[in-house]
Amino acid sequence: MFPRTTSHPRPAARSRAGGGPRTADSPGTPDAPGEPGPAAAPRAKPAPRVGRRGEGIWGWLFVSPMVTILGLFMVLPILMALWVSLLNWDGQSNPFSTDAQFVGLDNYRDLLTRDGLDRTLFATSLRNNLYYVLLTVPLQTGVALTLALIVNQKLLRGRGALRTAFFFPSVTSSIAVSTVFLFLFQGSGAVNTALSWIGVKGPNWFNDPRGVLSLLLGGLGIVDPDDPSGALAGHSFLGLSWFEWLSGPSVAMCTIILLAVWTTSGTFMLIFLAALQDIPRELEESAAIEGVSRFQMLRYVILPALRPVLFLVLTLGLIATWQVFDQVYVMGQGAPGNTTLTPAFLSYASAFDNADFGQGMAIAFILLALILTMTVLQRFLLRERTPRPRRTR
Amino acid sequence: MPHRSATAALVTCAAMLAATGCSSNFGDDKKTEQDTGSKQHLTVLIASSGDAETKAVKEAAAAYAKQSGNTVTVQLAKDINQQLAQSFAGHKPPDAFYVNSDQFANYAKGGSLYAYGDQIKDADDFSAQLRTSFTYDGKLVCLPKDTSTLALAINDDLWKKAGLTEKDYPTTWAQLKTVADKLTKGDVTGLVTSGEYARLGVFMRQAGGWITNDDQTKMTADSAQNTEALDYVRSLLKSGSMKYASQVDTNWGGEALGKGKAAMTIEGNWLIGGMKADYPDVKYTAVPLPAGPAGEGTLAFSQCWGVAQESAHRAAAVDLVKYLTTSEQMLKNADAFGVMPSRTSALAEYATKNPDAKAWVDASAHAQGPVTVAGFEKVLTQFNTDLAALPNTDPKKILADLQRNGEQALTKGN
Numbered sequence: 185m186f187p188r189t190t191s192h193p194r195p196a197a198r199s200r201a202g203g204g205p206r207t208a209d210s211p212g213t214p215d216a217p218g219e220p221g222p223a224a225a226p227r228a229k230p231a232p233r234v235g236r237r238g239e240g241i242w243g244w245l246f247v248s249p250m251v252t253i254l255g256l257f258m259v260l261p262i263l264m265a266l267w268v269s270l271l272n273w274d275g276q277s278n279p280f281s282t283d284a285q286f287v288g289l290d291n292y293r294d295l296l297t298r299d300g301l302d303r304t305l306f307a308t309s310l311r312n313n314l315y316y317v318l319l320t321v322p323l324q325t326g327v328a329l330t331l332a333l334i335v336n337q338k339l340l341r342g343r344g345a346l347r348t349a350f351f352f353p354s355v356t357s358s359i360a361v362s363t364v365f366l367f368l369f370q371g372s373g374a375v376n377t378a379l380s381w382i383g384v385k386g387p388n389w390f391n392d393p394r395g396v397l398s399l400l401l402g403g404l405g406i407v408d409p410d411d412p413s414g415a416l417a418g419h420s421f422l423g424l425s426w427f428e429w430l431s432g433p434s435v436a437m438c439t440i441i442l443l444a445v446w447t448t449s450g451t452f453m454l455i456f457l458a459a460l461q462d463i464p465r466e467l468e469e470s471a472a473i474e475g476v477s478r479f480q481m482l483r484y485v486i487l488p489a490l491r492p493v494l495f496l497v498l499t500l501g502l503i504a505t506w507q508v509f510d511q512v513y514v515m516g517q518g519a520p521g522n523t524t525l526t527p528a529f530l531s532y533a534s535a536f537d538n539a540d541f542g543q544g545m546a547i548a549f550i551l552l553a554l555i556l557t558m559t560v561l562q563r564f565l566l567r568e569r570t571p572r573p574r575r576t577r
Numbered sequence: 578m579p580h581r582s583a584t585a586a587l588v589t590c591a592a593m594l595a596a597t598g599c600s601s602n603f604g605d606d607k608k609t610e611q612d613t614g615s616k617q618h619l620t621v622l623i624a625s626s627g628d629a630e631t632k633a634v635k636e637a638a639a640a641y642a643k644q645s646g647n648t649v650t651v652q653l654a655k656d657i658n659q660q661l662a663q664s665f666a667g668h669k670p671p672d673a674f675y676v677n678s679d680q681f682a683n684y685a686k687g688g689s690l691y692a693y694g695d696q697i698k699d700a701d702d703f704s705a706q707l708r709t710s711f712t713y714d715g716k717l718v719c720l721p722k723d724t725s726t727l728a729l730a731i732n733d734d735l736w737k738k739a740g741l742t743e744k745d746y747p748t749t750w751a752q753l754k755t756v757a758d759k760l761t762k763g764d765v766t767g768l769v770t771s772g773e774y775a776r777l778g779v780f781m782r783q784a785g786g787w788i789t790n791d792d793q794t795k796m797t798a799d800s801a802q803n804t805e806a807l808d809y810v811r812s813l814l815k816s817g818s819m820k821y822a823s824q825v826d827t828n829w830g831g832e833a834l835g836k837g838k839a840a841m842t843i844e845g846n847w848l849i850g851g852m853k854a855d856y857p858d859v860k861y862t863a864v865p866l867p868a869g870p871a872g873e874g875t876l877a878f879s880q881c882w883g884v885a886q887e888s889a890h891r892a893a894a895v896d897l898v899k900y901l902t903t904s905e906q907m908l909k910n911a912d913a914f915g916v917m918p919s920r921t922s923a924l925a926e927y928a929t930k931n932p933d934a935k936a937w938v939d940a941s942a943h944a945q946g947p948v949t950v951a952g953f954e955k956v957l958t959q960f961n962t963d964l965a966a967l968p969n970t971d972p973k974k975i976l977a978d979l980q981r982n983g984e985q986a987l988t989k990g991n
Contacts, residue, residue: 274683274686274687275662275665275666276662276665276666276684276688276689277687277688300981300982300985301955301981301982301985301986302955305955370826371826372826388823388824388826391823391824393965393966519962519965520823520962520965521962521965521966522959522962533958534955535662536658536659537658537679537680537954537955537958538683538952538954538955539662539680539683539684539687539951539952
């Protein structure tokens with residue numbers, strides 16, 4: 185489940201109140217605790233740089249192994265895939281010869297503007313994944329933070345055991361976990377048996393394509409899920425009616441969401457825990473002396489200190505959830521009723537099942553653009569606010 | 578620093594060009610040099626249904642190796658579609674391999690399959706429908722390795738319990754509905770099968786319709802016959818005397834039959850092996866599917882033995898395939914893992930040896946072969962998805978969507 189990306193946005197060092205940058209200060213003099221370190225200490229007089237040119241060359245020399253590896257195994261394949269996304273290529277010829285027909289942006293047009301099966305499937309997969317992200321990311325972040333706060337309590341007994349227990353799902357193979365979930369959530373499986381004890385008749389989880397929002401609306405009598413009418417059914421976007429967009433994740437998708445939250449929150453708990461332990465005791469102590477309540481401590485001391493880590497967790501979560509593949513591959517491959525179809529799986533299916541590698545790549549690049557947009561947007565929303573002018577009392 | 582970034586860009590570009598140029602796998606040489614030596618080494622990639630099949634193929638390959646002097650390595654694929662796609666892209670395909678019918682047209686269109694049909698003198702011996710399925714551009718490309726058809730399998734105990742006798746085996750749609758209603762009681766559903774076109778398609782054939790025309794050049798999905806068929810299935814589903822396998826917590830009809838959740842199911846001859854392995858105590862009878870308004874109809878499935886266009890050992894590979902598709906070998910396979918021979922001559926012998934499989938053997942005379950059109954996989958997957966929702970959807974809409982999606986794929990595919 186942990187994202188396959190190699191470049192993690194690092195938690196910026198600036199959160200460590202009191203801990204200043206390690207340079208630009210004569211070594212040996214520790215920063216006075218509590219005092220803001222010489223954060224943006226300007227290099228007033230840089231040491232005379234001898235042989236700057238030489239340094240540059242040496243620098244390139246030292247990074248060249250990594251640059252070569254990244255270039256050869258990441259940048260080059262990505263550019264090749266970008267080229268393939270402009271072709272009508274069946275994977276059985278040389279994509280860099282005239283055998284593969286160049287079709288320009290046709291693959292993208294099929295997915296975004298041209299009415300047809302491709303667009304409907306793509307829109308469906310986007311809808312499914314959107315609900316998946318909207319539910320999974322806040323839930324897993326919330327659960328992870330709560331768990332981290334619990335196991336960070338110094339008075340808690342058996343912290344080690346609890347930490348291990350919470351972290352355990354993350355180190356288990358996602359394929360194995362998915363298979364176990366398949367059995368748990370069968371129509372006559374353990375979950376439904378447990379539900380029947382309290383008199384609830386559970387759905388046939390993995391075979392239930394009904395959207396939970398539409399079930400909710402249907403239950404309230406606002407729309408008839410079997411036969412939607414009015415503006416919801418009359419208007420459509422990307423080939424899906426508004427009703428289909430708004431019907432929410434299916435029962436089957438909710439099960440996958442549950443699984444994702446369960447497996448990933450352990451990983452993120454670990455990240456939060458590391459950050460929590462990084463908050464200086466002095467900060468909490470001085471807050472305690474000020475007489476803050478526990479909630480205020482969380483709201484005004486701990487959470488602000490966690491902001492960079494929160495950004496990291498949200499970004500990792502966002503990227504991983506938009507790329508969800510293995511659970512879908514094991515649990516349904518789109519079934520029931522295409523409600524567990526995700527762009528990542530659709531990309532695989534177009535390339536390998538339909539021998540349409542061009543379209544598969546096009547889906548991958550639209551997904552890339554989507555993830556980048558989301559990350560930028562999220563970075564903007566979570567940005568460090570510029571210090572307000574000091575209020576005068 | 579514009580100067581430095583320009584240098585960096587230049588170096589990157591040069592590195593990429595070098596990398597692209599050096600990758601020998603993207604060579605353009607269309608003609609693969611043929612090996613003419615007397616001792617050739619062949620690789621064979623198969624997607625096995627189980628140990629029995631693996632063993633049978635390996636033994637046959639070893640026997641061929643002994644007879645011909647060539648050596649043969651049989652490899653097992655985990656995901657044959659993906660592995661073949663990869664090997665075609667890398668220009669290092671195995672010499673001979675199983676080709677799934679849903680991928681056949683994609684490979685044939687991409688020029689990865691060596692059409693050896695004209696080198697087979699007795700090709701007429703193979704079932705005509707399957708030959709049509711594995712013909713591309715008017716040429717028989719590869720030989721069907723075996724065949725399977727669909728029939729109606731009935732749980733004997735449940736049948737008797739409902740007070741029915743052998744005389745009540747349904748031969749018409751109306752009779753099928755009557756017995757399904759009678760058999761549905763408590764946990765037992767009259768008819769259970771998978772909600773996909775590879776099962777429900779039999780009703781379309783029985784009504785006289787099908788997804789495409791005979792030579793797979795035009796969509797005929799939105800015909801009145803197909804609508805009639807799906808209307809009939811829908812009425813059965815709505816009455817509760819028919820259910821999809823997933824609705825009764827099973828993966829396929831055979832499991833439902835074995836667990837006693839279904840009194841009848843529509844399944845292929847692989848049921849014999851499946852029941853023997855998982856539910857040896859359950860007694861069942863296979864009877865021909867009932868006839869619809871347009872007479873009898875069923876579906877046939879197969880895989881074919883593909884030979885790679887880019888193989889350096891095409892002649893030897895064809896030789897191997899010939900050896901593997903002799904009547905003798907097919908009958909051996911039938912014994913080993915329960916498939917039916919795709920040669921009509923061998924099929925007759927198979928029928929005398931396996932009287933229980935009579936319904937399936939007889940069905941191959943009027944069976945419809947699989948749809949093999951390039952780029953059709955997603956169309957049919959979508960059709961299956963729609964069929965799963967048949968109880969709540971108008972059959973006309975499902976068929977209209979299929980018609981539209983199929984037409985788009987046909988224009989793109991040809």
